[in-house]
Amino acid sequence: MTSTEERPERSVPKPVFTDAEAGAKEFPDSGASARRYNYFKPAKRKQTHYEDVTVEVQPDPRHYLSQGWIYGFADGSRGYPLTWTKLKAWGVDNPEPERGPGSGGKHVEDWPAHGWHEFRDPNEEWELTMYRYNANVVRQINQNVENARNAKAFDQWTPNWVRFVERNVGAWMHIEHIFGLYVFAGCNRSGPTNMHNTAMAVNSEHKIRFAQDLALYNLTLTEEIEGFDGTAHLDAWNNDAEWQGVRKVAEAITAIEDDWGESIFATNIVFEPLLGELFRSGLVMQSAAGNGDYVTPTVVGAGEYDYAQRDLRWTVAAFAPLTQDREFAQHNKDLFNSWLAKWVPQCLEAARTMQPLWSQPDAKPPRFEDSLDRAKNRFAGILTDLGLEAPKELNQ
Amino acid sequence: MSRQSLAKAHQKIQELSWEPQYHEPYMKYGTDYTFRKAAKKDPLKQVLRSYFPMQEEKDNRVYGASDGAIRGNMFRQVQERWLEWQKLFLSIIPLPEISAARSMPMLFQAVPNPELHNGQAIQMIDEVRHSTIQQNLKRLYMNNYIDPAGFNNTLRNFHSDYCGTIGRQFAEGFITGDAITAASIYLTIVAETAFTNTLFVAMPAEAAANGDYLLPTVFHSVQSDESRHISNGYATLLMALSDEDNRQLLERDLRYAWWNNHRVVDAAIGTFIEYGTKDRRKDRESYAEMWRRWIYDDYYRAYLLPLEKYGLVIPHDLVEESWNQIWNKGYVHEVAQFFATGWLANYWRIDGMTDEDFEWFEYKYPGWYDKYGKWWENYNRLAKPNGHHPIVAEDVDYVYPHRCWTCMVPCLVREDMVVDKVDGQWRTYCHEACRWTDAEAFRPTYQGRETPNMGKLVGHREWETLYHGWNWADVVSDMGFVRDDGKTMTAQPHLDLDPKKMWTLDHLRRMPHVASPNVILNEMSDADREAFVADYNQQGPAGRPANATS
Numbered sequence: 002m003t004s005t006e007e008r009p010e011r012s013v014p015k016p017v018f019t020d021a022e023a024g025a026k027e028f029p030d031s032g033a034s035a036r037r038y039n040y041f042k043p044a045k046r047k048q049t050h051y052e053d054v055t056v057e058v059q060p061d062p063r064h065y066l067s068q069g070w071i072y073g074f075a076d077g078s079r080g081y082p083l084t085w086t087k088l089k090a091w092g093v094d095n096p097e098p099e100r101g102p103g104s105g106g107k108h109v110e111d112w113p114a115h116g117w118h119e120f121r122d123p124n125e126e127w128e129l130t131m132y133r134y135n136a137n138v139v140r141q142i143n144q145n146v147e148n149a150r151n152a153k154a155f156d157q158w159t160p161n162w163v164r165f166v167e168r169n170v171g172a173w174m175h176i177e178h179i180f181g182l183y184v185f186a187g188c189n190r191s192g193p194t195n196m197h198n199t200a201m202a203v204n205s206e207h208k209i210r211f212a213q214d215l216a217l218y219n220l221t222l223t224e225e226i227e228g229f230d231g232t233a234h235l236d237a238w239n240n241d242a243e244w245q246g247v248r249k250v251a252e253a254i255t256a257i258e259d260d261w262g263e264s265i266f267a268t269n270i271v272f273e274p275l276l277g278e279l280f281r282s283g284l285v286m287q288s289a290a291g292n293g294d295y296v297t298p299t300v301v302g303a304g305e306y307d308y309a310q311r312d313l314r315w316t317v318a319a320f321a322p323l324t325q326d327r328e329f330a331q332h333n334k335d336l337f338n339s340w341l342a343k344w345v346p347q348c349l350e351a352a353r354t355m356q357p358l359w360s361q362p363d364a365k366p367p368r369f370e371d372s373l374d375r376a377k378n379r380f381a382g383i384l385t386d387l388g389l390e391a392p393k394e395l396n397q
Numbered sequence: 398m399s400r401q402s403l404a405k406a407h408q409k410i411q412e413l414s415w416e417p418q419y420h421e422p423y424m425k426y427g428t429d430y431t432f433r434k435a436a437k438k439d440p441l442k443q444v445l446r447s448y449f450p451m452q453e454e455k456d457n458r459v460y461g462a463s464d465g466a467i468r469g470n471m472f473r474q475v476q477e478r479w480l481e482w483q484k485l486f487l488s489i490i491p492l493p494e495i496s497a498a499r500s501m502p503m504l505f506q507a508v509p510n511p512e513l514h515n516g517q518a519i520q521m522i523d524e525v526r527h528s529t530i531q532q533n534l535k536r537l538y539m540n541n542y543i544d545p546a547g548f549n550n551t552l553r554n555f556h557s558d559y560c561g562t563i564g565r566q567f568a569e570g571f572i573t574g575d576a577i578t579a580a581s582i583y584l585t586i587v588a589e590t591a592f593t594n595t596l597f598v599a600m601p602a603e604a605a606a607n608g609d610y611l612l613p614t615v616f617h618s619v620q621s622d623e624s625r626h627i628s629n630g631y632a633t634l635l636m637a638l639s640d641e642d643n644r645q646l647l648e649r650d651l652r653y654a655w656w657n658n659h660r661v662v663d664a665a666i667g668t669f670i671e672y673g674t675k676d677r678r679k680d681r682e683s684y685a686e687m688w689r690r691w692i693y694d695d696y697y698r699a700y701l702l703p704l705e706k707y708g709l710v711i712p713h714d715l716v717e718e719s720w721n722q723i724w725n726k727g728y729v730h731e732v733a734q735f736f737a738t739g740w741l742a743n744y745w746r747i748d749g750m751t752d753e754d755f756e757w758f759e760y761k762y763p764g765w766y767d768k769y770g771k772w773w774e775n776y777n778r779l780a781k782p783n784g785h786h787p788i789v790a791e792d793v794d795y796v797y798p799h800r801c802w803t804c805m806v807p808c809l810v811r812e813d814m815v816v817d818k819v820d821g822q823w824r825t826y827c828h829e830a831c832r833w834t835d836a837e838a839f840r841p842t843y844q845g846r847e848t849p850n851m852g853k854l855v856g857h858r859e860w861e862t863l864y865h866g867w868n869w870a871d872v873v874s875d876m877g878f879v880r881d882d883g884k885t886m887t888a889q890p891h892l893d894l895d896p897k898k899m900w901t902l903d904h905l906r907r908m909p910h911v912a913s914p915n916v917i918l919n920e921m922s923d924a925d926r927e928a929f930v931a932d933y934n935q936q937g938p939a940g941r942p943a944n945a946t947s
Contacts, residue, residue, distance in 0.1 A: 022472035065556035
């Protein structure tokens with residue numbers, strides 16, 4: 002016969018029926034129309050999930066921030082100054098509401114107070130999307146590389162291609178890393194709205210991930226290919242003449258003084274099509290197959306997709322309206338053109354410095370000039386999307 | 398790639414570290430700290446190849462639980478008393494989170510150690526997660542909880558409300574001023590390492606006890622990221638300590654950051670946990686007990702004290718004073734009483750305390766009833782409109798307090814209030830430590846040392862100033878804390894949703910006008926001001942007038 006020991010009652014919270022669910026009672030604000038965030042105007046008829054979790058999280062004294070920013074920098078600037086880029090959106094020159102004793106809150110009556118708040122990331126990135134997207138990318142890359150490893154696919158590579166990948170594909174990781182940390186993450190403190198800054202943070206993730214994808218791919222190749230020098234990329238990055246031009250431009254972009262707009266424009270509008278896609282699509286991905294390599298394009302292609310389908314997309318959505326701005330269109334066009342005049346020659350010079358790379362593989366890729374022409378056409382198309390014209394410097 | 402060990406992968410990505418060769422990056426954010434280039438290791442050892450799938454899996458669990466909560470009718474068991482306070486908390490917290498993301502590039506520039514930048518970049522991504530996942534949780538509450546008012550206009554409310562402004566210190570403090578003071582000492586060393594324990598662990602446990610298991614689901618997931626951020630802060634702190642010149646600044650910043658976090662976080666989270674719960678089991682921990690365990694023992698004794706041997710000057714006096722405020726001076730009770738006094742200026746409903754609550758408070762905080770019991774009985778008596786004013790305008794032996802210029806929580810421990818003329822203005826401070834913060838720490842020189850990168854306290858720091866001389870109905874209307882019938886107030890001093898029992902703007906029209914204590918203080922003669930201070934210091938507890946008999 003078994004006996005059951007009496008256990009003392011545990012002290013735990015007791016469930017209580019409260020009937021506190023939607024629709025349980027009728028009272029002011031109990032209806033379905035009260036169940037939406039109501040402090041901003043959505044871009045389209047219906048507000049999106051992305052807008053709900055992003056819009057207005059970063060406050061604005063021209064909207065509802067009645068007590069103003071409460072911490073300032075030593076120079077007196079505070080919050081997210083609209084002067085941290087020379088670009089302008091309608092309404093920015095209107096004075097902030099003056100508040101003081103008895104002024105009331107002076108909240109915005111016709112939201113938004115200025116044009117920067119109209120920007121929405123067309124990729125609608127927030128935490129759920131960014132983890133799903135990047136997790137899918139790293140999983141797919143892992144599978145591609147693992148499959149190649151199992152199939153001994155690296156044995157098919159020509160010796161020259163091995164050298165090319167260890168030095169040049171390896172060197173590219175540094176560009177992505179610099180942009181990821183010191184341009185996109187660097188600028189995510191500077192943008193005028195939460196939508197801009199979140200888009201920059203997500204762009205930064207793509208860059209940092211791609212840099213690491215390349216580094217870890219390099220590590221795999223070191224393990225899989227006899228004689229593959231996993232440190233050769235450092236020598237190429239630090240010493241090869243072909244890489245010094247592109248490195249110089251990348252570093253120059255990090256040195257842009259206090260203008261997040263110019264930093265993003267120089268990177269995603271000028272550098273990426275003229276140098277990034279030129280190298281990735283115009284050289285690496287076109288040459289690989291002929292040299293027995295079907296793996297590298299899948300790794301590099303993931304980064305290419307980041308830029309072509311997501312990072313460029315948000316950048317055009319952020320900048321194109323500025324050339325049509327109801328108040329500052331000409332100001333912005335002049336500024337964009339001055340940035341084109343500054344960055345296009347530097348990028349083209351760097352492109353030409355890279356030209357010898359096109360001669361290194363055994364199975365030759367398209368001619369450098371053809372790749373460059375393609376890059377220039379692509380670049381001109383992006384400028385058209387922005388409402389800008391190709392600068393005369395493009396003919397250099 | 399998938400076969401590589403994490404350590405090997407992490408070692409490989411260190412090859413990405415960048416030493417500029419042609420152009421130095423533009424240094425936008427300054428610091429008065431100095432760092433020698435030191436080979437400090439990235440404490441996170443995080444590689445994005447594993448990070449993204451790990452975070453996706455955490456997300457899947459969170460969103461799965463969210464679906465389950467709705468399908469399982471969680472809101473039939475949620476305590477309204479609890480969820481109303483979430484209208485305040487969840488209006489505040491997404492901004493501190495996203496501000497933490499924004500603060501990371503300030504450290505890239507201030508800390509010359511590329512290996513640490515990797516961990517800081519991961520923290521940036523984490524913080525984007527936290528901000529948007531919390532906005533999403535609030536959206537879920539808005540859609541499924543009985544009363545969406547206060548959730549539906551959440552960010553407008555937060556930006557224009559005095560409680561929101563207090564909370565904004567826990568955001569703007571991360572991103573403004575000296576880069577190390579803001580993004581390292583205030584954010585990671587104190588806020589994340591010490592006070593997220595009560596924010597993200599203790600408070601969600603209380604949520605679960607009140608029928609809400611979604612808050613713990615989301616915030617424990619958030620807290621699992623915080624442990625990485627704590628490592629970031631520790632690595633930077635050790636680097637800072639290696640330079641003797643930094644010690645004076647570290648001492649200043651630890652004092653400021655500790656005291657400000659205590660004032661702000663203990664005010665808010667202490668109130669939520671003690672006055673927002675229906676769980677009155679005698680063996681459940683009080684906020685004071687939690688504070689003693691999580692903050693005093695786990696942070697102060699286990700984390701801070703060992704750093705003394707590296708030369709860190711620890712603010713022992715302020716740690717002990719914080720405990721003194723919580724345990725002996727009733728800081729949390731005074732704050733909760735003030736929130737309830739000013740219920741009409743907010744955007745959530747505040748439930749009164751019952752006999753069961755009284756019994757619990759008396760058990761946990763002996764002597765509580767004598768101090769606060771009668772006031773809460775008055776609160777219940779005046780909860781539903783019946784020809785009287787809201788409690789703030791009735792005679793219940795409560796003197797409306799002045800605000801602290803620094804932490805912006807009112808000066809509720811009346812004996813500690815001090816005044817000072819700073820920047821040509823008379824200001825009240827809740828404590829000498831807050832006076833010191835404004836008058837001495839946030840200045841371009843500190844103890845004779847140039848501190849040109851130190852930030853400033855700015856803005857309209859006293860909320861009442863904006864509405865000085867206004868009718869209360871117009872104040873509430875101007876702030877937008879009104880329901881969709883155009884007159885019923887979002888806030889209520891009870892939980893009854895019967896429209897006949899709810900306060901409307903019409904009830905407020907007859908009230909005396911709002912008066913700014915700070916405007917009045919600055920109109921006083923020197924003699925009047927001295928008399929005012931002497932009287933104020935004799936007030937309390939529970940806001941009683943000086944020399945009150947009861």
